[in-house]
Amino acid sequence: MSSYKSxxxxxxxxxGTPIVVSLAAKNVPVVVISRPNSKSLDKLPVGVQVNSAVVDTSDSAAVTAVLKENNVDVVIATLASQGVQHLKEVGVPSLRIFTGLFMEFILMAFGYAKTKKIVVLGKGEATISSTSITDIAGFVAHVLTTLPHEQVENKILRIQGDSLKANELGPLFNTTVEHVDDIPGPMKGLMLAADNGAGSTGWDVVAGREGTGDAAAGSASELWPGHHWRTIKEVHHIS
Structure with missing residues (x-):
């Protein structure tokens, strides 16, 4: 049983919104911290009961005061690798969850909205992990409210709802795959990394290969026993 209560x-x-909804469904105290003029609370479904605090998130003293006032055990946030390193340096335990590509945006990621084709930079033969936002949110809420802290503190959990190669997206969505030599914008780096294997939640960046055991893609999915992980076909209503 988890020792985290708030x-x-x-x-x-x-x-973040689906995570809040999933936590609130478990009847645990949740406080949503947002910046002034943020509309984040407006995105919560009617009936979801949470506390809220509007503060300048760059003001560490103000944020600390909110956390103390609400007796918060766990802060959930999206952090870059540098943020995780800082937590290690100051001795604050952290949990990282590798999710792969958000399943709902897989068509957008491969340029379908503009071209009606799957646009692939590279060979398109590397396996890419993908997980639905609903499953990610539910998994976060599940592990934080059920697992003992020894299983989550300073850990990396790798989940995966489904996986496939970029070249397989064309037949799946009944369209063609177009291989290109270059694409504009920030997606170029992401697509090249994925084509080299880093699109898998089990990819070991240092070793340059797929991990095994607890480091394999989807290895943490078993921590949510009995849960049905949605597939790409289910999310996109493909029969």
Missing amino acids: FALVGAGLL
């Missing part, structure tokens, strides 16, 4: 989430955005 949670805070910084910004209820695309993924």
Whole structure:
């Protein structure tokens, strides 16, 4: 049984809102921390009961005061690798969850909205992990409210709802795959990394290969026993 009893989430955005909803469904205290003029609380469904605090999130003293006032055990936030390193340096335990590509946006990620084709930079033969936002949010709420802290503190959990190669997206969505030599914008780096294997939640960046055991793609999915992980076909209503 988890020893965490109270949670805070910084910004209820695309993924944060479903996480808040999933935690609130478990009847645990949740405080949503948002910046002034933020509309994040407006995104919460009617009936979801949470506390809220509007503060300048760059003001560490103000944020600390909110956490103390609400007796928060766990802060949920989206952090870059540098943020995780800082937590290690100051001795604050952290949990990282590798999710792969958000399943709902897989068509957008491969340029379908503009071209009606799957646009692939590279060979398109590397396996890519993908998980639905609903499953990610539910998993976060589940592990934080049920697992003992020894299983989550300073851990990396790798989940995966489904996986496939970029080249397989064309037949799946009844369209063609177009291989290109270059694409504009920030997606170029992401697509090249994925084509080299880093699109898998089990990818070991240092070793340059797929992990095994607890480091394999989807290895943490078993921590939610009995849960049905949605597939790409289910999310996109493909028969």
